[in-house]
Amino acid sequence: MTEADMQMMIHRVADLFEREQYLRVDETARWALLSPAIPHMEEVNRGLATYTISVPFLEQSVQQVLENARPFVRGNIVDENAIKQSMTRQCPYLFWC
Helix, strand or coil: CCHHHHHHHHHHHHHHHHHHHCCEECHHHHHHHHCCCHHHHHHHHHHHHCCCCCHHHHHHHHHHHHHHHHHHCECCEECHHHHHHHHHHCCCCHHHC
């Protein structure tokens, strides 16, 4: 998985979350989801190659962070602050937080 693949996956999950939850996930939130993963792409790829993690697991991790951000949403926009608070509260995958 490349950084671009990870970014596309985050956009895909965030777009679905927006449609289902009627909340907007802004660009700062999407970057807050991507930036912690970038330094760990080698470990993520190793996990994918050895089947210790899967793409659906990564998608579910993003979904969980977005769900956990709900209490921190202002108005109906999920922003960077909500994502960071969500990750502090509960980290679904070590290399994400």
